[in-house]
Amino acid sequence: MSVRTDTPRWIASILSWPGLLPLSRIALVSAFLIGGVQKLADFPAAIAEQAHFGLEPAWLWAAAAVLIELGGSMLVIFGRFVWLGAGGLGVLTAVAMLAANDFWTKSGHDRFMVLNAFFEHLGLIAGLVLVSVLSLRKQGASMQ
Incomplete structure (x- = not known):
């Protein structure tokens, strides 16, 4: 029995490409990778950035940001x-x-500009949730 889908065959072929998920994961976290490397390369600037946004102690927030951005990525x-x-x-x-x-x-x-950035960040959080859901589903499929 075949499954009906509203996805055109050529799109399904692209979405089924084995390299798409790894490339998408890299793209999803690319801003974090760049940010973590930049913070690590100029840690005093990273501390100043955290202090600018009122996050104290700034050195601890900067260190946590580097660890999370690079390690999480x-x-x-x-x-x-x-x-x-x-x-x-x-x-x-x-x-x-x-x-x-x-x-x-x-x-x-x-x-307008800040509201737009707020919702861009919210969308990024949703993307991180989705990659976690995909990972869980993949694990569930391999555990059965």
């Missing part, structure tokens, strides 16, 4: 403890989203 990319890596990145993103995108204090064009 590696877990997501390599598909090991994805829930932990994506969860850490999601929490870090939520903290950043609330600290840096305070649209409720803005007006006019500034409010």
Whole structure:
């Protein structure tokens, strides 16, 4: 019996390509990888960034950001403890989203820009949730 789908065959072929999921995982965490490397390369600037957003002690927040951005990204990319890596990145993103995108204090064009960034971060968190769901489903399929 064949399964009916609304996805065109050529799209299904692209989505079935074995390399798509690993490349998508890398793309999903790419901003975290770049951010973690930049923070590590210029740790004083990373501390200043955390202090700018009122996160104290700034050195601890900067160290946690580097660890979570690099470590969490590696877990997501390599598909090991994805829930932990994506969860850490999601929490870090939520903290950043609330600290840096305070649209409720803005007006006019500034409010528009910050509100947009807020929801972009929310979308990124949703992507991290989805990669965790996919990982769990893959594990469930291999455990049966």
